[in-house]
Amino acid sequence: MRSIPFREALREAMSEEMRRDERVFLMGEEVAEYNGAYKVSQGMLAEFGAKRVIDTPIAELGFAAIAVGAAQNGLRPLVEFMTWNFAVLPLDQILNTASKMLAMSGGQIGCPIVFRGPNGSAGQLGAQHSTAFDSLYANIPGLKVVSPSNGYDAKGLLKQCIRYEEDPIVFFESEVMYGDKCEVPEEEYYIPLGKADVKRAGRDVTIVSYNKMMKVALGAAAELEKEGVSAEVIDLRTIRPLDWETILESVKKTNRLVIVEEQWPFASVSSEITYRIQKEGFDYLDAPIRRICSADAPMHYAANLTALAIPDVERTVKLVKEVMYSKK
Amino acid sequence: MQLIRQFELKAEEMYKMAGKIRGFFHAYVGQEAIAAGCMTATTPDDPYITAYRDHGLGLARGISPNAAMAELYGKATGASKGKGGSMHFFSFEHKFFGGHGIVGAQIGTGAGLAFAEKYKGTNNVVLCFFGDGASRQGILHETFNMAMTWKLPVIFICENNHYAMGTSVERTSNVIDIYKLADAYEMPADKVDGMIPENVHESVARAVKRAREGDGPTLLEMKTYRYKGHSISDPQKYRSKEEVDDYKEQDPIQRVLKTISDNKFATPAEIEAIDNKINTLVEASVKFAEESPLPDDSEVYKDVYIDQNYPFIVD
Ligand SMILES: Cc1ncc(C[n+]2csc(CCOP(=O)(O)OP(=O)(O)O)c2C)c(N)n1
Ligand SMILES: [Mg+2]
Numbered sequence A: 001m002r003s004i005p006f007r008e009a010l011r012e013a014m015s016e017e018m019r020r021d022e023r024v025f026l027m028g029e030e031v032a033e034y035n036g037a038y039k040v041s042q043g044m045l046a047e048f049g050a051k052r053v054i055d056t057p058i059a060e061l062g063f064a065a066i067a068v069g070a071a072q073n074g075l076r077p078l079v080e081f082m083t084w085n086f087a088v089l090p091l092d093q094i095l096n097t098a099s100k101m102l103a104m105s106g107g108q109i110g111c112p113i114v115f116r117g118p119n120g121s122a123g124q125l126g127a128q129h130s131t132a133f134d135s136l137y138a139n140i141p142g143l144k145v146v147s148p149s150n151g152y153d154a155k156g157l158l159k160q161c162i163r164y165e166e167d168p169i170v171f172f173e174s175e176v177m178y179g180d181k182c183e184v185p186e187e188e189y190y191i192p193l194g195k196a197d198v199k200r201a202g203r204d205v206t207i208v209s210y211n212k213m214m215k216v217a218l219g220a221a222a223e224l225e226k227e228g229v230s231a232e233v234i235d236l237r238t239i240r241p242l243d244w245e246t247i248l249e250s251v252k253k254t255n256r257l258v259i260v261e262e263q264w265p266f267a268s269v270s271s272e273i274t275y276r277i278q279k280e281g282f283d284y285l286d287a288p289i290r291r292i293c294s295a296d297a298p299m300h301y302a303a304n305l306t307a308l309a310i311p312d313v314e315r316t317v318k319l320v321k322e323v324m325y326s327k328k
Numbered sequence B: 001m002q003l004i005r006q007f008e009l010k011a012e013e014m015y016k017m018a019g020k021i022r023g024f025f026h027a028y029v030g031q032e033a034i035a036a037g038c039m040t041a042t043t044p045d046d047p048y049i050t051a052y053r054d055h056g057l058g059l060a061r062g063i064s065p066n067a068a069m070a071e072l073y074g075k076a077t078g079a080s081k082g083k084g085g086s087m088h089f090f091s092f093e094h095k096f097f098g099g100h101g102i103v104g105a106q107i108g109t110g111a112g113l114a115f116a117e118k119y120k121g122t123n124n125v126v127l128c129f130f131g132d133g134a135s136r137q138g139i140l141h142e143t144f145n146m147a148m149t150w151k152l153p154v155i156f157i158c159e160n161n162h163y164a165m166g167t168s169v170e171r172t173s174n175v176i177d178i179y180k181l182a183d184a185y186e187m188p189a190d191k192v193d194g195m196i197p198e199n200v201h202e203s204v205a206r207a208v209k210r211a212r213e214g215d216g217p218t219l220l221e222m223k224t225y226r227y228k229g230h231s232i233s234d235p236q237k238y239r240s241k242e243e244v245d246d247y248k249e250q251d252p253i254q255r256v257l258k259t260i261s262d263n264k265f266a267t268p269a270e271i272e273a274i275d276n277k278i279n280t281l282v283e284a285s286v287k288f289a290e291e292s293p294l295p296d297d298s299e300v301y302k303d304v305y306i307d308q309n310y311p312f313i314v315d
Helices: A006-020 A044-048 A060-072 A084-088 A091-098 A134-138 A151-163 A213-226 A244-254 A269-284 A303-309 A313-323 B002-016 B032-040 B055-061 B065-072 B105-120 B138-149 B178-185 B197-212 B241-249 B252-262 B268-291 B297-301
Strands: A003-005 A024-028 A053-055 A076-080 A114-118 A144-146 A169-173 A181-183 A197-200 A205-209 A231-235 A238-240 A257-260 A290-292 B048-051 B096-100 B126-131 B154-160 B189-193 B218-223
Touching: A003 A006, A006 A024, A006 A044, A006 A151, A006 A181, A024 A044, A024 A060, A044 A053, A060 A076, A060 A084, A060 A091, A084 A091, A084 A114, A114 A151, A134 A144, A134 A238, A134 A269, A144 A151, A151 A169, A151 A181, A197 A213, A205 A213, A205 A244, A205 A313, A213 A231, A213 A257, A213 A313, A231 A244, A244 A257, A244 A269, A257 A269, A257 A313, A290 A313, A303 B297, B002 B032, B002 B055, B002 B065, B002 B268, B032 B055, B032 B154, B032 B197, B032 B252, B048 B055, B048 B105, B055 B065, B055 B096, B065 B268, B096 B105, B105 B126, B105 B138, B105 B154, B138 B154, B138 B178, B154 B178, B154 B197, B178 B189, B178 B218, B189 B197, B197 B218, B197 B252, B252 B268
Parallel strands: A024 A053, A024 A076, A076 A114, A114 A169, A144 A169, A205 A231, A205 A257, A257 A290, B048 B096, B048 B126, B126 B154, B154 B218, B189 B218
Antiparallel strands: A003 A181, A144 A238, A197 A231
């Protein structure tokens, strides 16, 4: 099968859906003439023209609002944020308008829109360019939250969001994954939301993660295997709705659960999973559920402080061993 | 100006060749006349605030080359203890309030600094810098309206270097003359050639005088140019080499050198001595940064709350 970078998988998802449906358009900073700040939309202006691939001024609140209005009035906007850090400005539109339209209007007016862009840290970018927003958005009823870890999933999920989802979606990517290559078939496919994926089967412990932290989870599983520990690794793919049944099925087998995520710990995705699994699977647990999150602090710039702030393989392995009550 | 220029050229080298500096890095090269003209028109008590393109103003305000280079290296001896990096230089001592990464945010924050000066009854004036791209953010309008209504002592300085990343000013609005945005709030405004430090000085001095007399804010649009890409990783396909070269012809440092020699303000030997001194300072800053320690690992949880015993969630 052919192998393409993550950014290309996203581009294919957008382009295929735009070819199919005239109502879909892409809007954002530098998406058209510059071909995307991270080259996700490369070539799309040439194919679709300026009516459908639209450069905006630096005015996130304004252009997100325009897209939210357009979504209510018959179009299906795709909004790219250069990064999700800048989408804090239009949080008002996402939270106070998009997520609530259907409820406030008694089901009359929905808001089928996809907001997408890179999320979380990407090296030493300092405090204001490094926040991972998954759990914050997952807290909002009315939104669906997608956070894929590879190009194959990203393409199928994004196509699903654009074509079939009638609700507002926030879709999280990562600067540091855009170049990652992945096998993606030529044939069209869709991946339904709310389905986690067992990326690696195992017996002894379940590791749950998503987005770029999947690399840490899989890296830890590989290390653990060398020491005779068989870890099952689950990729959430969608944060909301959360596929806790798949996690529970795994925990029924392994009886141990570790969650790896790039979120601040307070009220994070791992907090929610922990609640759900202790409630639904209390009798299956042989050890407390543990998690490794980002440091409970803004990201600092210095190399050592950045490295300490996000989960890594070494600390994940150590945590799993604690959950296994291993001696060494 | 020469110190800013040489410092940044050296820092860029250490980024590209030596990989010692990471993250985003936005050079001020080409825009130095603005820092110089503003400094001579204000006092050390007047607060400054700007965006992520902050090395030039930080140095102008008095952050030492050592502290600046160490910050770029992410070392404990840096201006922000290695916690900010290129985009987040701060120096409370020098009334330099950063160093902000969210485009446009400091327009409002700058007015807030001015609110405090007025509230406290000082005579200080805030210089609040932002780019042409930032001028399209909604916060500009909210802030202009309140700053004008409340007569806050703040000078809004739009450093119009013609581009916001790859987007030219022309592509962002029908209003190409950014200084005209002040009209909507009846705020005094002026268009200034930002490549000429004398012009910068005069326009800022006028605005500062007005603000100190209680007459409130001014918007100054300074036409300038960045010689380097938006950041170190910008391939700059949106502009021609000829355009960049045209602006280099108007180089503010060359202009000042010419003024000095035309008027015999200094001898060539004196200029050379200044250049040598700057070189020594810049080289020393690299050595200083190299030899400085990284922040202690415990710094991850420092400076998040004033409360030293704050119960962080570590598990
Ligand atoms: C709210 C927000 N949106 C987008 C960005 C990404 N970004 C960083 S700098 C920049 C261009 C800003 O241009 P301008 O205001 O002209 O300043 P200059 O870089 O030219 O100094 C953009 C789009 C950001 N940091 N913050
Ligand atoms: Mg600019």
